[in-house]
Amino acid sequence: MQQGLTDIPKLISPINSSMNHEPSRRILITGGSSGIGLEASKQLMQRGHELLLLCRTEERCRETVKALSASETKQTTAKGIAINLKNLEEIETGCSRLLQINEPIDTLILNAGIQNVGIRSPQFTKQGIEETFCINHLAHQLILMRLLPLLQKSKRPRLVITSSEVHNPNSGGGRVGQPATLGALEGLRPHESIAMLNGQKIFDADKAYKDSKLCNILMGRHLANQLKQRGEEIPVLAWSPGLVIPKGSGGFFRTSRQQNPVGLALFSFVARDLLRLTETLQKAGSLLAELADGNSYEQSGFRYMSNQLIRPGRHLFKEAEPSDEGSNEQLAEKLWTLSKNLIDQKLRESLST
Numbered sequence: 001m002q003q004g005l006t007d008i009p010k011l012i013s014p015i016n017s018s019m020n021h022e023p024s025r026r027i028l029i030t031g032g033s034s035g036i037g038l039e040a041s042k043q044l045m046q047r048g049h050e051l052l053l054l055c056r057t058e059e060r061c062r063e064t065v066k067a068l069s070a071s072e073t074k075q076t077t078a079k080g081i082a083i084n085l086k087n088l089e090e091i092e093t094g095c096s097r098l099l100q101i102n103e104p105i106d107t108l109i110l111n112a113g114i115q116n117v118g119i120r121s122p123q124f125t126k127q128g129i130e131e132t133f134c135i136n137h138l139a140h141q142l143i144l145m146r147l148l149p150l151l152q153k154s155k156r157p158r159l160v161i162t163s164s165e166v167h168n169p170n171s172g173g174g175r176v177g178q179p180a181t182l183g184a185l186e187g188l189r190p191h192e193s194i195a196m197l198n199g200q201k202i203f204d205a206d207k208a209y210k211d212s213k214l215c216n217i218l219m220g221r222h223l224a225n226q227l228k229q230r231g232e233e234i235p236v237l238a239w240s241p242g243l244v245i246p247k248g249s250g251g252f253f254r255t256s257r258q259q260n261p262v263g264l265a266l267f268s269f270v271a272r273d274l275l276r277l278t279e280t281l282q283k284a285g286s287l288l289a290e291l292a293d294g295n296s297y298e299q300s301g302f303r304y305m306s307n308q309l310i311r312p313g314r315h316l317f318k319e320a321e322p323s324d325e326g327s328n329e330q331l332a333e334k335l336w337t338l339s340k341n342l343i344d345q346k347l348r349e350s351l352s353t
Contacts, residue, residue: 021047021293026154028052028098028105028147029292030085030140031112033064036162036241039285040109041068041078044292051078052105054094054112054143058082085112085139086125088343089350095146104153107292110140110216111162115209122195122203127346130195132205136212141219141339148223156298157234159220160291165240165306167214168323172309173243180210181325188338215335217304217322222332224302233300237291238322242279242307242315245272276313287317 027044031037032053041051045068055061061080068078083094113136116123123131129138140161151157165171169179186199195203197211217238224236272278287307291297306320325331 021290021295024048024050025106025156025293026050026052026104027107027109027292028054029109029111030054030143031162032109033060033067035246036244036281036284036288037109037111038064038067039281040111040288040292043285043289045078047289047293049293052098053078053080054083054085055080056082056084056086085135086131088125088127088129088134088139088142088346091139091142092146092347095143098147098150102153103150104155105147105150106154106156107158107160108144108147108151109160109162109288109292110143111160111288112136112140113162113212116205117209119205120203122205122208127350129342129346130208132208132212133194133197133215136209137215137219138339138343140216141336142343144219144223145340145343151234152232158292158297159223159234159236160288161216161220161236161238162288163216163238163240163304164210164213165242165308166210167217167240167326170323174210174323176206178204178207178210180207180214180323182211182214182331182335185331185334185338188335188342190341194342214323214326215339217326218328218332218335219339221302221322221326221329222336225329225332228301235297235300236302237297237305238302239287239291239305240307241284241287242309243277244281244284245278246281277309279307279315283315 027049029037029041029051032041032051033055041053044051051068053061053064055064061082064080065078081094081097084090114132116132125131125134144159151159164173166173167180168174169181174180181198183198185197187194187197196208197215220236220238224233227233284307291305304320304322304326305317307315307317308320310316321327
C-alpha cells in the first residue's frame with residue numbers, strides 16, 4: 001500500500017522568528033504525534049518550518065494535523081505520512097515514496113519510542129522482532145539508511161536522535177534495575193532470538209528500553225564516523241530530554257499505566273510533584289525544537305546533549321559524555337552491521353511471502 005500525504009492548511013500569524021534560529025527548514029520527524037515530538041512540532045511550525053510527520057496510521061496523521069493546525073502559526077505547511085514503525089515493509093515502502101518525491105530533508109528527527117515496562121513477555125512485530133528494539137532502533141536505522149541521500153541534498157543537513165540518560169548505567173535512572181549493556185550482541189546473531197540484545201534468556205522490558213536507547217547513541221556515532229571518513233560530515237545530535245511524565249492517560253507511559261495504574265500514579269506523584277525530578281513537556285519540546293533549528297548546533301560530527309537534573313526543579317542542558325559502551329566505536333560498527341543484516345533479511349522474507 002502506498003502511503004498518502006495529509007496536508008495542513010496554510011495559516012498566517014504575526015509571530016516573529018528568533019535570530020537564533022535558521023530560516024525555514026524542511027523537517028522530517030518520527031514520534032511527532034504525541035508527547036515531546038508533538039510539542040516540538042508545534043514550536044517548529046510557529047517558527048515557520050515545513051514539517052513532514054511520520055505517524056503510525058492515517059487516523060493518527062489526521063489527528064496530528066488537527067492538533068498542529070490549532071496552534072498559532074505563520075504561513076507554513078506540514079504533511080503526515082502513515083508508516084507503522086513496527087513494520088519494516090511499510091517503512092521501506094514509505095521511504096521509497098519519499099525518495100520518488102526527491103525533496104531535500106534539512107533536519108531528520110528520529111524521535112519515536114516506546115517502553116513496555118510492566119510486560120513480562122516480549123511482544124513481537126509482524127517480522128518477529130521484539131517491539132522495543134524494532135521501533136526505537138531498527139526502524140530508525142532503516143529510515144536513516146534509506147533517507148540519508150535526501151538529508152545530504154540539503155545545504156545545511158542535521159540529524160537529531162532522541163535517546164535517554166538511562167542508556168548509562170551510572171546515571172540515576174540507569175542504576176535502577178538491570179543496566180543497559182549489549183554484551184557481544186548475541187541476540188542479533190543469525191538464528192538467535194532477539195528478545196534481548198545481549199542474548200539473555202529472561203525478558204526484561206525495562207532493560208530492553210535502556211538497551212534501545214544505547215543503540216540510538218551508537219547508531220548516531222557510527223553514522224557520524226562513516227560520514228567523516230568520506231569527507232561528508234554533518235551535525236549528528238543524540239540527546240536526552242530527562243524524565244518527562246505528562247499528566248493524562250496516553251503518551252509514552254501508557255503501557256506502564258495500563259499494567260500498573262496505581263504504581264505509576266504513585267511514581268508520577270513522587271517524582272514529578274513531590275521530589276520535582278522531572279522536566280516539563282513544554283521545556284523538553286523546546287529543547288528538541290532548538291536542536292532541530294538552533295544556530296548553536298551547526299557543528300559537524302557527533303555530539304551527545306543531556307538535560308541533567310542539578311537540583312529539584314532545575315535542569316541543565318549541556319553536552320555530555322555517553323556511557324562507556326555508548327562511546328565504543330567498534331560496538332557501534334558491529335551494531336550497525338548486524339542491524340543492517342537483520343533488516344535485509346526481514347525485507348527479503350517479506351518479499352518472498
